[in-house]
Amino acid sequence: MRATVMYGAGDVRVETVTDPELSQPTDALVRVVAGCICGSDLWPYASMPASDTGRLMGHEFVGVVEQIGEDVTSVAVGDFVIAPFVASDGTCEFCQEGLQTSCRHGAHWGAEDIGGGQGERVRVPYADGTLVTVPAGFDESLVPSLLSLSDVMSTGYHAAVTAGVAPGKSVTVIGDGAVGLCAVIAAHLLGADRIILMGRHRDRTDLGRDFGADEVVAERGADGVARIKELTGGDGTHIVLEAVGLKEALETAFGVVRDGGVISRVGAPQFEEVPFGFADFMRNVTLTGGVAPARAYIPTLLPLVLDGSIEPGRVFDRTVKIDDAPAGYQAMADRKAIKVLITF
Amino acid sequence: MRATVMYGAGDVRVETVTDPELSQPTDALVRVVAGCICGSDLWPYASMPASDTGRLMGHEFVGVVEQIGEDVTSVAVGDFVIAPFVASDGTCEFCQEGLQTSCRHGAHWGAEDIGGGQGERVRVPYADGTLVTVPAGFDESLVPSLLSLSDVMSTGYHAAVTAGVAPGKSVTVIGDGAVGLCAVIAAHLLGADRIILMGRHRDRTDLGRDFGADEVVAERGADGVARIKELTGGDGTHIVLEAVGLKEALETAFGVVRDGGVISRVGAPQFEEVPFGFADFMRNVTLTGGVAPARAYIPTLLPLVLDGSIEPGRVFDRTVKIDDAPAGYQAMADRKAIKVLITF
Structure with a gap:
């Protein structure tokens, strides 16, 4: 699959990498419909030491569930889902309290066997705890606002x-x-x-x-x-x-x-x-x-996006195809774009 | 009157100073029944540069109202009162919000024309806003706990x-x-x-x-x-x-x-x-x-002291007469006393 890899400050490349695969019975495999570049991605874009192996980028995405592990119950193949910027099990005390960023089994996007939201596919750990299904299904016009619920x-x-x-x-x-x-x-x-x-x-x-x-x-x-x-x-x-x-x-x-x-x-x-x-x-x-437990807020904010009460997707003022992700980084670093959406 | 004056690190004296007098129509003059030494008094006791004029000490006291200005309505002569460690007008937005430490007319004890709680008399600015009358009147056994409401x-x-x-x-x-x-x-x-x-x-x-x-x-x-x-x-x-x-x-x-x-x-x-x-x-x-708006809490805590639900006065483990206040400072500095009560 095509994915965005950062090799060092100012050095972002889009490459063909191995697709992630289901690994645990609680996993889901999601085909990314839209990802984006985060303000926090600009910190390593400014200062990351050069690396031979690089780092898979992207922690915000919406997509369609392609496969699920046998223990996944709340997400089905074909669901259009929002992924918060941290994966969480949904069951530990912290998740129950709404502080999923401190989940006892929390996982960050970008590991080699997980993938990042600036790539075509992601393995989502603890799919039941992590993903939120959009009940209305896919609606292209709502993609930017739904994507914004991942993080910003x-x-x-x-x-x-x-x-x-x-x-x-x-x-x-x-x-x-x-x-x-x-x-x-x-x-x-x-x-x-x-x-x-x-x-x-x-x-x-x-x-x-x-x-x-x-x-x-x-x-x-x-x-x-x-x-x-x-x-x-x-x-x-x-x-x-x-x-x-x-x-x-x-x-x-x-x-x-x-x-x-x-x-x-x-x-x-x-x-x-x-x-x-x-x-x-x-x-x-x-x-x-502190860092936002996005997962806790998506159920509250999603209906407001669906009924048009809020339009946070307007913060995306540029859209690039995956192969142009490096130009997206540069535009944000140059303050020529507020936030760049990536499609596939 | 006798009052405690700090002249520098380790140099606390009890001296005869001029009595404060009513100055504003919102003032009350209070005869101090009990004051005490605060942990925060130990900071200047450890580090205050030597001073020729000295500083009147004490910001916690209970006492009896001796005189009131003509605009004072909620406090009467003879009332047994608790003074919080900051004076406040009781009417500004901050006082109304319960943040009397940010009062627009807040005053600290210790100015020469006000006096301190480690002295025999204090002029209390904004008596209506500042003082809380003990409805039960004077009860010697309750003095330590009532005094603790001033601050600790x-x-x-x-x-x-x-x-x-x-x-x-x-x-x-x-x-x-x-x-x-x-x-x-x-x-x-x-x-x-x-x-x-x-x-x-x-x-x-x-x-x-x-x-x-x-x-x-x-x-x-x-x-x-x-x-x-x-x-x-x-x-x-x-x-x-x-x-x-x-x-x-x-x-x-x-x-x-x-x-x-x-x-x-x-x-x-x-x-x-x-x-x-x-x-x-x-x-x-x-x-x-942050610094505690004691005035906001006294109405809540006072009934609990009066009915014996709480006994914060037990933190006072030594009592000295005013002339022995310097020894009280030394005992607290040496950690030989938790908190020293001063009587007159």
């Missing part, structure tokens, strides 16, 4: 849920990438009174306005903090959703969060030490968030 | 409340000082399934067991983490209440918190950078807590 929309929703977004709350979203834009959708969905989006790419922030952002702040750092303080009577917002993952973004979050407020970060942190000392302790700031 | 018991409760302690939750309390012991009381009160107290002073941890701790772990650092992992099947506890304020204690907290769990810290952090990087992000750990 669920991640934006995780930010808003863990932060406690609700009516009466003001929210700052830091970052106008796909996750930040989905965080705007989520904050709007959960009834936030006011949503301020921090971002400086006009095409992205315009989409953010469509998704429910009331204001856009293009300034960054201290200027951005000052602007949001000005917009909020000096207090900042009750909630900050940090969708970048850089230390500067988190510093901005502490700068704009109101006393007693909550910062939820869903941008994977590229640093180890958080600037959270005495002053913000005295302000009773909470830092929450 | 409310602080332990803040830790447990912000962490979401509830039935079904396992809790580690880090620190066997007065706040840690009160956090045990709070966790027990809120129905925690299991409470593990980390501390190595046998007299304190025995009191912790009386307060509801199910287990005690005397080991610290990596050994302490390993012991708690062992006690919890490798997972750690859902909640960690950190009542120390040193970086090592917070590192231990991250070490023993279960995936998806909450660390609430109420030990004032003596450091600026929190070790909260990618690994704990992937585990969905939340860091909350």
